[in-house]
Amino acid sequence: MNKILTIESSYEEAEKNSKKLVKNSGFKNQKILVKPNLLCPTPPEAVATTHPSIVKGVVEYLIDKGCDVYLGDSSAGQDSLNVLLKKTKIKNALKKLDVTFVEVDKYPAIELQLQGFIKDQTMPISKIVNEVDGIISLPKYKVHMLTGFTGATKNFYGLAPRLVKKEFHAKYINPAKFSTMIVDLALSIMKKVPTFYVMDSIWGMEGEGPKGGTKKEINMLIAGKNPFQVDNFAIGMVNPKFKVFTNEIAQKLGLIQKYEVIGPKKKIKLKMSKGYKAVRLASIFPNFGILASLVGIPKVGSLCTGCQTCIKNCPVNAIHMENGKAVIDRKKCIKCFTCVEVCPVNAIKVRKRLI
Template sequence: MSTVVILKCEDYNPELICEKLQYALKMIDFRPENYKKLLLKPNLLMSKKPEEATTTHPAVVEGLINILKKENIDLIVADSPGGPYNVKRLNAVYEKTGIKDVCEKTGTPLNYNTSSIEIELKGESKIKALPVIYPYKECDGVVSLAKLKTHGMAVYTGAVKNLYGMIPGGYKVELHFRIREIERFMDLLLDMYETINPLLSIIDGVIAMEGDGPSQGTGRKLGILIISDDALAADYAASRIINLSKNDFPLIKRAIERGLFKEESIRFVGDSIDSVKVNDFKIPLKKDMTFIRGILPRFLEIYLKEIMTPKPYVVLNQCKGCSECYLTCPPKAICIEDKKAKIDYKKCIKCFCCHELCPYQAIKIRRNFIYEKLLK
């Protein structure tokens, strides 16, 4: 049985967070003395300030570090942000997100080794092996330090999706091109969850992100921390809190189909879900139109899917021509013309990497009016 601890936490006061985490670790019987070295994996998607609610807040990372340091465990903080995986980019992200300051303050190493190792995946995905960041090889286990956010493709991102950041930057782009169906992408995430099997998952929901996540949404104070010995159970708890149903949550829906998740196998501790639940959390509409499959003639199905599927578009007066979208687009559907991004929709696979990683929020998602009415 998995244990999920839900705790109200009104702000990012380091002492308060440390106190909450200590209580949670006791409740799930987490025994750090059993490990020599742990990899702490926060969500460091891109160079954003902590108050922008895109990345795991440094106070949450600091709180856990301070607890684990007392047990004389070796630690390393590591992630592979979106885009190219190199030392310059890592340093920029570490600095902007406040993680570098925390690591210097606590004497905790940050990973700058951009090499990778290959791991074999358990499960049902067609991808049987993956490269992951090198520190994984040197550690006894992984702690997923996630941010509670919405996601344009996956609907929600938390403890399990956070593991995808262990794949080196360039290969993440390739995977988006190879795996275009949402169900198959969920299979990959679930296979990573089964294979990496994080020892501990902590979701930062003090200030979450709603709306156009994972980087262009709006900060929303939920005032919670979710801690669990099971990443999938932690994500399920988060989905309940933001009023996301199982059928609208691709990860949990697929986990149930694969027999990886049963609600009755979770023990909830701490504050009740009802006491922290919000009913008006802004969640992205579903990305696809699979409900029309097999109902209409094939030619009409293809036509409707094309005109009604959400698409990224460039807000020209916000675009700086920085080339971030060009560098991270899996099918190379974006070029820079006259210092502005331009999308070739014949090549676009609607993975929304451009929307996710644009540092100027110059790429938005356009949804058909009828689509919005149907999928609300």
């Protein structure tokens, strides 16, 4: 039976505790990719990205075990890996360590055949997946406006180049279908290469995550070999239990079998995303695209600086500039909430309309 390993931890102890957990990956003398969550260029206190102490603990452990360590991700927006690593303070944490950085947006891609529910779909993802012997994923515990939760299952989406992510958001408009694609992606990567997960649940994010929500102290590290089980355990801590697309789909596919929990368990209260509640309701209708105009409206507020980052990242070109500010065309908008994630000043908020 698979094991979920948990440790109560603060960030002061996270480096030491991450090492204890990652021992269970069994990786040594191999080429290993470390995949943190580097969604956006924000400091660790913003809790949107994996904390540097966890990345450092895992990388140090792997180097001690004779591994060649690679680290890669791509942001939700336009930021280079270097900017992400600097702002998240991971670069500084790793400065004395021998790590090869992989810029997903510039690295060659391979066509990965998705396995699971979706048939006949390939997805370009970084070729580094083909070149390593294992992946250690370091997801972050955050509520997500589109999929409900961004944990271990969704963390692999960062291995797709930015333009591919944009294309897949536009292709899988219904959030339930988008989440199915996310589950299939994680499953396909797991079938290709051994994986291990250490989730940063010391400070998580509730409300309008994955970037603009509020901090939630959980004080835990959660680890395991199966991303669906890691997420299932993490979601199960929430009381009352909340429903998450990726978790439900993984259950339907039989990907969450019984697991044993070694370490402390806890119950937490978590504020759900208003956007997600609305999106979830609308997603039961086959024509989500039309109904989406009635739910969770992203709205640009007065903080907008006119930087146009949202315009560059909107998958359906639903944003334009008017008098130096971004304006969203509600009819075109598919409610993917990418603009909310990428806005550097959190100027876009989701307004609840139908729940």
